[in-house]
Amino acid sequence: MDDIITGKWALVTGTSSGLGVDFARELAKHGMNIVLAARRDSLLRKVSKELIKNYGINTEIFSIDLSEDKAPLKLYEQIREQGIEIEVLVNNAGYGIYGMFTNIDCETELNMLKLDILALTHLTKLYVKNMVERGRGYILQVASIGAYQPSPTYATYSAAKSYVLYFGEALNYELQNTGVSCTVVSPGITDTEFLKVAGQTPSLYQRLMMMESTAVAQIGVKAMLKRKMSVVPGLMNKLSIYSVKLLPSRLQAALAYATMTTG
Secondary structure, eight states: OHHHHTTOEEEEESTTSHHHHHHHHHHHHTTOEEEEEESOHHHHHHHHHHHHHHHOOOEEEEEOOTTSTTHHHHHHHHHHHTTOOEEEEEEOOOOOOOSOGGGSOHHHHHHHHIIIIIIHHHHHHHHHHHHHHHTOEEEEEEOOGGGGSOOTTSHHHHHHHHHHHHHHHHHHHHTTTTTEEEEEEOOOSBSSSHHHHHTOOOOHHHHHHOBOHHHHHHHHHHHHHTTOSEEOOSHHHHHHHHHHTTSOHHHHHHHHHHHHHOO
16 A cells, blocks of 8 residues: 555644644555645644654645635645645644634634534645546545534534545545545544634543644554545444434533533
8 A cells, every 4th residue: 555655645624733733644654745734834844853763754734724715725726736646645734613603703613613514625626637537546535433422512514524534435425436535534532732722621531522733643644545434533433423323412511511511
C-alpha cells in the first residue's frame, strides 16, 4: 500500500493541533508529502519542521481560515499554482460549541457550521473531480459519534456531523469503480483541544471514554487506505452507537444530555 501513496501529496486541514497533526504524522509515516492548512501560522510552521525532521518528507504551509467565504477555492487554487497534485484529502478542520442552543451566539454558531459543513463540502467537490479524472485518490471525512444521535448541548454540532457522516457514506457509494473512495471516521471524545474550544469541562462519561488522538488517526488512515465506507474508533464507542440505535429518539436525546452534563 505504501508504494501507492509514497512520495505523493496529502492535504490535511486543521493541522495546527490535535487530530490534524496526528493525521499528518500518520500519512508522513507512509512517505506522503503533506500540505498543512489551518489558521495558526506559527503552529503550522512548528508541525512542518517536525514532519520534515522526523519523516524526511516535503511540506507546504497555507495559513487560512476555511470558514471564510471562498476560502476553500482560494486554498485549492494556491495549491494548484504550486504544481501540487493532491492524492489524499483529509477534511479534519472543524470544532464544536457546547451549550443550550438558545444561549449560543448566532454568529459563532453559523461560523462553526460554515467550517464543519460548507468548507468540507466545497473542498471535497473541488478535489473529487480531479481524483476521478485521473482514476485514483482517497478522501477522509472526520465526523463524530455524535452523528448517530440527537445531542442536546451539542445540537448543531452533532447535526453537522450527521451531515458529514451521511454525505461521506453516500459519496463513497457513488464513487464505486472510479478508483476513488471516501471514508468517514467518527471518533468519540478524543484527547485534543476540542473541549477547551467548545467551552466544556469534561463530564464523567467523557473522562472515562477519552481516546488518544494518535490511536484515532491510525484507525482512520488505515480504514481510508482499505477504502472502507466508515469506521468508529474504539470498542466502547462502537458499542455506544450500536446500543443507542435500539432506543427511540427521545430516549437517545435524554441519554446524550445525561452523558454530556453529568459529573
